[in-house]
Amino acid sequence: MSNYAGVIHHATSILCSNKGSLDLQQLHRKILQRVEITEDDFWYIVKKCSRFVVVRNRERTDEWGTDCVVVAKTSLRLCRNYTKDGCRDCQELHLCKYFVYGNCRYGKGRKQCKFSHDVFSEHNYRLLRDCTLHELHEDELFLLLLQNDPSLLPEVTPRSST
Incomplete structure (x- = not known):
């Protein structure tokens, strides 16, 4: 996946600037405006990268991939304890x-x-x-x-x- 770090970052940024999700084909088109990537490589990234979740649109009956939405995700969370004495070197964000x-x-x-x-x-x-x-x-x-x-x-x- 490290070979695709730039594409992953760019896709995440696109998704977040589009309310967190986007149609699979729209996302691919937007990425192609800046990065040259094959459809197979793109599909591999969105399916295998933990940064994304691919959700099938139930309203359509097309083959898998043409009726999908890609949603950005992260495991980062806000720390509930950082203003308390109980939080030391945690792995959560310290934000209001x-x-x-x-x-x-x-x-x-x-x-x-x-x-x-x-x-x-x-x-x-x-x-x-x-x-x-x-x-x-x-x-x-x-x-x-x-x-x-x-x-x-x-x-x-x-x-x-x-």
Whole structure:
């Protein structure tokens, strides 16, 4: 897969700038605008690389591959314990979840947020680099985290039956 690192990064960036997923053929066309890659090599990358999930569109009945969507994924998560004494050299990002959501009320004004807003802190950058996500734009990274980290999903509250 290391031979395809540039293609993987470019595909991830394309997917994240298109709300996290894209039709397989559209993604291939967009990659071809910048990188020369055969259809077989492209198909191999999206099927074998852990950065992507290929989902078949159930509405169509075409052969496998022509009716698929590629979704970007990552194993990176936000650390829930980094402001506590319990977190030492963990493998999770140290960021404010509201900053990732784009609505931290402390990040813009008078009061300092107790959680980090530094995507490229020493700790975070090392993790991003290890996952080859360090070249993504902040908004692309946040979209990737939002669609992959279950802790960033809103809490589900049961409806009361009245």
